[in-house]
Amino acid sequence: MYTKLPSKRYNHTLNFLKKMVPAPATILDLGVRNPFSEIMEQHGYKVYNTTGEDLDLVPEIVKKYNIDVVTAFEIFEHLLSPFNVLKAIECKKLIATVPLNLWFAKAYKSSTDMRDRHYHEFEDWQFDWLLEKAGWEIKQKEKWTSPIHKIGFRPILRKFTPRYYAVYAEK
Template sequence: MTPFENRVKKTLRFVSETLEPGSIILDLGIPNKLGSELKAQGYEVNNTSGEDLDIDQSKLEEKFDAVTAFEILEHTLNPFGILKAIKSDRLFVSIPLRLWFSSAYRSESDPLDRHFHEFEDWQFDWLLEKTGWEIVRSEKWKSPVKKLGFRPILRMFTNRYYIVEARRATR
């Protein structure tokens, strides 16, 4: 199983543990493999259209049963504004964690495929709290790669991904 397939499997399990099939989801980002898998499990998945969520947050003003944001907030300049703008009461979000032994991800070939943020778990928890979310549960996992080297060895022992289920805090 590839690291990506492992992430998809873990994410699907995490979501399906508490979100009922048939729920209507707004998935931040364009249609993707994870959204297709959620649809196959009986969820209705709507996506944003590739708009820059730092600038255009109009889609977030609609209410859905849940909003999902899987490895997308690290690509934005203003995750605070995005999280604050979500009108739905339920959120499933995952992020890559900051690794002390590796700099932030930056694709050399795609100028949009870059991480502006890589959080530590406590930083992300604080961001959620400051934007009006209460964490219901969370989980971390490793993402080992089948390569030789010092960093691949460290990835076997270091959590790389963090996923959270949150609910809108009572006002």
Template sequence: MYENNFPHKRFKITLEFLEKHISKTDHILDLGVENPFSKIMKTAGYKVQNTTGIDLDDDVSEIKNFKGEVVTAFEIFEHLVSPYTSLKAIPCDKCVISVPLKLWFSSAYRNKNDIRDQHYHEFEPWQLDYVLEKAGWKVMDREKFTNPVKKLGIRPLLRKFTDRYYLVYCERVNK
């Protein structure tokens, strides 16, 4: 159904995972400003609102004040110094999160011109699982996947078979 309709393989996999776990009648708060994937969720029939671009390390009020059923965070937690604060603030009982995995052959993304556009963390799966558990969440389903790039070289070749993203569906176990 989704073949060739997405600019990135990760969008297709992420939407299929979301559809597996989240009802289209649920209201979703997607952490981060509106982006290509939040537009894909809306096109797929989800009711989505985004945070306004506030620094979620310093201000979690938009998360705490959300009145819906689900929070999503797709490639956002690697930009935060402390994802724990945002995870702990989520008022609902379901969340779907994806993060980039730490690659042994590539250093974390860094943008020297924009301090907010860099990765403070690139995770190993156990690290995200740990912070989720500490914040009161239980991982109910998980998926790791590759994201090949259309370039030549050793690193692009390694990206064809090395998992790059970690995607989880979680439910709240305690507040």
């Protein structure tokens, strides 16, 4: 069904999730249903997804579910104000991943889908401050690279420069 899954990123994300909140657990995964939703279910999690609401305009949607943890995998960079959603979450556990700002690559901007744009690509400390300001206490964090199999200066840098930042936080 899905042919080009980012297996390295998914494996890191799944391992981080399993380490912080072992299955079975009930998850509200911010964002529409996606291949990773199915992967979490295959590993014993019950997963609810938001349905495409603009989380900048209706951050309170996160209060609708009775869950153990909120996950947000590469979601907050698409919001103008991730603070509002982070503040609205009533669940006591959060696992989030964000793309890190890379000095050698511009922020992602889709030329075909206006919704698929990054308003933020964070430095790790910026995301930490955002979480803390929204009332979260960071308990664990991890980074990993995202190498691409091409030739060139930037592909070489991607082998050594962390691209993704994962955080487990509690209220």
